Amino acid sequence: MERMVGTVVRGLRCPIINQGDNIEEIxxxxxxxxxxxxxxxxQDKDIVTIxxxxxxxxxxxxxxxxxxxxxxSSKFGEDTIGVIFPILSRNRxxxxxxxxxxxxxxxxxxLSYPSxxxxxxxxxxxxxxEKGVNPWTDxxxxxxxxxxxxxxxxxxxxVDYIDYYKSIVEEYGVECEVIxxxxxxxxxxxxxxxxxxxxxxxxxTKRILKANGGEKIYSLDNILAESINGSGYNEDYGLxxxxxxxxxxxxxxxxxxxxxxxxxQQKLKDRTGKNIEVMIYGDGAFKDPxxxxxxxxxxxxxxxxxxxxxxxxxxxxxKYLADNNFADLRGEDLQKAIAEYINNKGEDLTGAMEAQGxxxxxxTDLIGSLSDLTSGSGDKGTPxxxxxxxxxxxxx
Numbered sequence: 001m002e003r004m005v006g007t008v009v010r011g012l013r014c015p016i017i018n019q020g021d022n023i024e025e026i027x028x029x030x031x032x033x034x035x036x037x038x039x040x041x042x043q044d045k046d047i048v049t050i051x052x053x054x055x056x057x058x059x060x061x062x063x064x065x066x067x068x069x070x071x072x073s074s075k076f077g078e079d080t081i082g083v084i085f086p087i088l089s090r091n092r093x094x095x096x097x098x099x100x101x102x103x104x105x106x107x108x109x110x111l112s113y114p115s116x117x118x119x120x121x122x123x124x125x126x127x128x129x130e131k132g133v134n135p136w137t138d139x140x141x142x143x144x145x146x147x148x149x150x151x152x153x154x155x156x157x158x159v160d161y162i163d164y165y166k167s168i169v170e171e172y173g174v175e176c177e178v179i180x181x182x183x184x185x186x187x188x189x190x191x192x193x194x195x196x197x198x199x200x201x202x203x204x205t206k207r208i209l210k211a212n213g214g215e216k217i218y219s220l221d222n223i224l225a226e227s228i229n230g231s232g233y234n235e236d237y238g239l240x241x242x243x244x245x246x247x248x249x250x251x252x253x254x255x256x257x258x259x260x261x262x263x264x265q266q267k268l269k270d271r272t273g274k275n276i277e278v279m280i281y282g283d284g285a286f287k288d289p290x291x292x293x294x295x296x297x298x299x300x301x302x303x304x305x306x307x308x309x310x311x312x313x314x315x316x317x318x319k320y321l322a323d324n325n326f327a328d329l330r331g332e333d334l335q336k337a338i339a340e341y342i343n344n345k346g347e348d349l350t351g352a353m354e355a356q357g358x359x360x361x362x363x364t365d366l367i368g369s370l371s372d373l374t375s376g377s378g379d380k381g382t383p384x385x386x387x388x389x390x391x392x393x394x395x396x
Contacts, residue, residue, distance in 0.1 A: 011382030068099025257304030284369030
């Protein structure tokens with residue numbers, strides 16, 4: 001019988017993960033139990049993805065605001081700290097800011113506008129045009145910002161992040177001055193000691209600051225890059241990718257992930273006889289059309305994956321073939337012609353007209369986004385995702 005289904009994605013439930021749990025065994029057992037209960041068969045090139053959250057939980061990769069404060073204090077001492085380009089997030093940055101404030105004497109908080117790096121808006125971009133404000137050249141004080149734009153609450157959270165972040169800093173008896181600029185060099189007019197909190201543009205920001213007179217320049221991946229008094233840490237990403245755990249602690253991005261995915265792959269091979277790919281995923285990379293948020297608050301979509309997930313898709317556009325190469329064919333003849341074309345396609349279709357519009361993003365970024373949308377961040381309770389048929393094409 002002709003096969004009628006392509007890619008199938010299943011969110012799998014597993015036990016609640018706690019510190020010290022054997023994450024490899026739990027993932028393998030959960031996958032096997034799901035297959036038994038739901039009646040699906042394992043195939044080569046199936047994919048198991050695991051959210052980074054449960055990996056970090058199993059590792060016990062947590063830190064407190066006191067740990068953050070000690071690291072910040074050791075790096076900046078008594079200096080006024082320029083805290084620049086943080087994202088606007090209660091879950092992602094607010095607890096980090098508590099730790100930073102607790103380790104500081106004074107903070108100049110510089111926010112990008114009209115939005116942060118991942119699309120959370122402080123003000124509607126149309127208002128900038130209306131007020132004649134140029135976000136690429138104009139530096140605004142807090143009073144100037146309020147005079148132009150008033151008080152605005154986030155579309156989804158209902159939070160005024162200017163007041164919220166300032167109140168967090170002042171809660172620790174620390175003076176906080178808020179300014180608005182998209183130029184990293186602006187902060188150097190206030191202090192030469194800077195903690196840049198952007199995620200994907202941090203290397204450029206640090207380069208600009210150092211080239212223009214910055215003295216103590218760090219980014220969030222430099223904070224908790226090593227353990228403080230036995231705390232969790234991440235040598236590659238520090239505080240980047242962290243999430244709120246409690247009001248005074250964060251769960252860090254997981255570390256040492258490659259042995260985990262390799263072990264899970266081998267255990268699944270031993271139990272099923274199939275070559276199943278495995279990856280750990282964080283935030284996907286996709287843009288919400290209402291809030292304009294494009295996700296990806298983690299430093300990478302996937303901190304570790306097995307070798308079969310390396311690379312990008314090499315696909316042709318079926319509708320292009322049908323409308324152009326084989327426009328004179330119909331029905332079975334068209335199907336056969338397209339199938340033959342796919343079976344004989346080149347190994348690298350970069351630039352080919354037949355491949356236009358196929359979005360050659362990294363496989364791990366695509367699969368991570370698919371997984372993130374499947375598991376969600378709420379109460380679905382499916383931190384493991386099982387994907388079948390992802391590498392199939394029209395001929396399979």
